[in-house]
Amino acid sequence: MTQHGPALNFRDFLDELLATGDAVLVERPVDPHLEAGAVTRRAYETYAPAPLFTDLTTGTPGVRILGAPAGMSTPDKGAHGRLAAHVGLGRHATPRAIVEKLITAMHAEPLEPVTVTDGPCKENVLRGADVDLTALPVPLLHQEDGGRYLGTYGFHIVRTPDGSWTSWSVARAMLHGPTTLTGPAMPQQHIGMVHALWREKGLRTPWAMVLGAPPAALAAAGMPLPAHVSEDGYVGALTGSPVEVVKAESNDLYVPANAEIVLEGYLDAEETAPEGPMGEYHGYSFGASRPQPVFHVETVTHRDRPVLPVCVAGLPPEENHTIWGTMISATALDVLRTAGLPVDFAWCSYEAATCWLVVSLDREGLRRMRTTARELADTVARVLFGSHPGWLVPKVLLVTDDIDITDIRQVVWALATRTHPGHGTYTYPDAPGIPLVPYLTPDEVAAGRGGKSVTCALLPGQLDGTSRAVTASFATSYPEELRRRVVADWAAYGYR
Numbered sequence: 001m002t003q004h005g006p007a008l009n010f011r012d013f014l015d016e017l018l019a020t021g022d023a024v025l026v027e028r029p030v031d032p033h034l035e036a037g038a039v040t041r042r043a044y045e046t047y048a049p050a051p052l053f054t055d056l057t058t059g060t061p062g063v064r065i066l067g068a069p070a071g072m073s074t075p076d077k078g079a080h081g082r083l084a085a086h087v088g089l090g091r092h093a094t095p096r097a098i099v100e101k102l103i104t105a106m107h108a109e110p111l112e113p114v115t116v117t118d119g120p121c122k123e124n125v126l127r128g129a130d131v132d133l134t135a136l137p138v139p140l141l142h143q144e145d146g147g148r149y150l151g152t153y154g155f156h157i158v159r160t161p162d163g164s165w166t167s168w169s170v171a172r173a174m175l176h177g178p179t180t181l182t183g184p185a186m187p188q189q190h191i192g193m194v195h196a197l198w199r200e201k202g203l204r205t206p207w208a209m210v211l212g213a214p215p216a217a218l219a220a221a222g223m224p225l226p227a228h229v230s231e232d233g234y235v236g237a238l239t240g241s242p243v244e245v246v247k248a249e250s251n252d253l254y255v256p257a258n259a260e261i262v263l264e265g266y267l268d269a270e271e272t273a274p275e276g277p278m279g280e281y282h283g284y285s286f287g288a289s290r291p292q293p294v295f296h297v298e299t300v301t302h303r304d305r306p307v308l309p310v311c312v313a314g315l316p317p318e319e320n321h322t323i324w325g326t327m328i329s330a331t332a333l334d335v336l337r338t339a340g341l342p343v344d345f346a347w348c349s350y351e352a353a354t355c356w357l358v359v360s361l362d363r364e365g366l367r368r369m370r371t372t373a374r375e376l377a378d379t380v381a382r383v384l385f386g387s388h389p390g391w392l393v394p395k396v397l398l399v400t401d402d403i404d405i406t407d408i409r410q411v412v413w414a415l416a417t418r419t420h421p422g423h424g425t426y427t428y429p430d431a432p433g434i435p436l437v438p439y440l441t442p443d444e445v446a447a448g449r450g451g452k453s454v455t456c457a458l459l460p461g462q463l464d465g466t467s468r469a470v471t472a473s474f475a476t477s478y479p480e481e482l483r484r485r486v487v488a489d490w491a492a493y494g495y496r
Contacts (some may be wrong), residue, residue: 002120002242002258007216008087009258014052014066014307016085022077023050023066031057032148037141040067040312043099047074050082052307062305069153069215069309070319072350083322086215088239094344095326100237102223102330106496111236113245119257125249126300132178133263133297141312142279146289147174149278150181153309153319154211155221157253157266158194161201166219166253167194168231170324173209174275174297181263181295182273188391188434188448190227195267195293199490205267206251208293212260212307217243223327224388250299250435250495255313260306264299275371279313281320282353282438326422332389339383342366344401348393355437356395357384358405366400374459376463377426377454385431385452394437396454400462402471418457428452 006013007172018024030036030053036049049269050068051398078084078091080098085091087101116475138148150175159166167190173183185192200204216239232254236242245254248263274289295487311319325348333346333460349360359380369376380398384390399414419425435445444450459466470476474483488492 002407003241005088005239006085007239008214008241008243010212010214010309011016011258011303012217013069013085017050017082018052018425019172020077020081020091022073025053027049027054027055029055029057032137032139034140034143035269035311036065036067036139036310040141041314042308043068044312044318047072047079049073053174056137057167059480060135060272063137063285064305064307065137065212066307066309068318069310069311070316070322071298072322080322083326086219086323088216092354095329095347099330099333099345100225100346102327103151103220103334104442105234106330106334107224108237110233111240111242113232113236113469114242114252114451115254116246116257116285118260119231119244120244120303121244121255121257121259121262121301122315123250123304127249127298130249131297131300133175133181133300134178137308138175138309140322141293141310142285142314143286143338144285145278146274146276147176149174149310150308151183151300152313153211153218153312154209154261155213155218156191157208157210157255158191158205159253160161160194160197162202165194165228166230167191168210168217170218170222173237173277174278176273176275176294179297180273181266181297182275182292183295185267185436186291188432191267198267198493199269204269204296206253207265207267208248208251208253209256209263209295210255210259211262212303212309214243214256214258217334219323219327222323223332226388240316242433245496248299249301261300261302263295263297264301265295265297268294270294280436281313281324282355282436283315284438288436292394304377316353321348321350321354325350326390328354328389329357332359332384332387334415335387336380337382337385337387341379342369342401345405347405349405349462354393357389357393358388358397358411360399360401360403360405363402365398365467369463371463373423373456374426375388381426381428381452385428385433391432392434394433394451394453397457398454410462414457415455418459419455424457425453425455428454461469 027329053065084093105402173181176182244257271294272291275292279285313335336343342362345358429450
């Protein structure tokens, strides 16, 4: 019996988007070569519903493409509605509710997957000579891209040789040939760690890639959980139900039973091929390819009329920001809280393209710390930059909890009015970091270090609770009874 629910079944997730008007059927012919990418990019940038392309001009008939699966929506549909559906919350869930649910699941008992004997992902099985990835409507997403990307909203599955750790992780994969893909597997990424263990034994890495996964599984795979934590058990903790998995056809890995498309094969121990360039999460495309590992596809299984979800990376907000950024927010907040810091909330502002994390500090807890700005910045840097989420985000902004850090307008106001240009920002050139940050120098990219900072956007006196500044706003400058009356009578003032 097929597992159901929007968080655990991609088809149910898609049906819910269509039913609520947060996805639109695009039934006219659309070319996967740039056109599908262009429509999706405009959907992101106008907060429009996710486009479901049902009539693609090239590729295997019946295959569909869903763009912007976790893009932002207009407020009336629930701005974070698609993201909230990934974690089993209602369409109007707030960023704080989403992050707190993610953290709660991190501390819950994992619910290990349930193995089933069959599933919708096995409705069609292609092996050997029948495998031809070039026959699929693999889109060219940007005109600057070095190739067509099949994997932009899916995840890799690998397992350590001793079977102790199964890693589900999000990473891109570019079409290389009829049975091959190429994409990154950096040593700091979990897929790279597992790949290294197989390579040390002189063996190729058994591998699978899941496209059109249960949304909660995709969210878990995009979360920077600690090494040796298996994401498949976290999915169960997050949704309250163990995810159903089925054994792959060509190796001993287990894949979500109701996935749309599953690729099975192996990651070669030594072989590489050029990959990229690609429009990326930071909003730029750099015109160069890099040698990356080659993934060999031996078997493809898929549902009838499968749906290929795509992320068209670039200017925010898109899935690198809504999914990845939110997952980073949750894990970073948990790291800071566990260290005993007086942290109220943490949030990767989508507009900052996952290049900064804003941290709001409890004012009373901050006063009790009796610290200086430099000591505070150093403490945050030591705790955060040594962690997995801290490796991913190069800049940290510290504000007090009178700022709603999910409101970019308030963050900009605090940054502009509370940061001293002479002694507000502290740099950490030896801190390790992801080499994809666009402003890094070639030496920093090669070293995997540098470009990290902590900025204290705190008014004088806020560290010891003596600040004389009072925010002048509707929420702070009027009696509560008057504010309630103004809100209640808003239409009577002539406003809609």
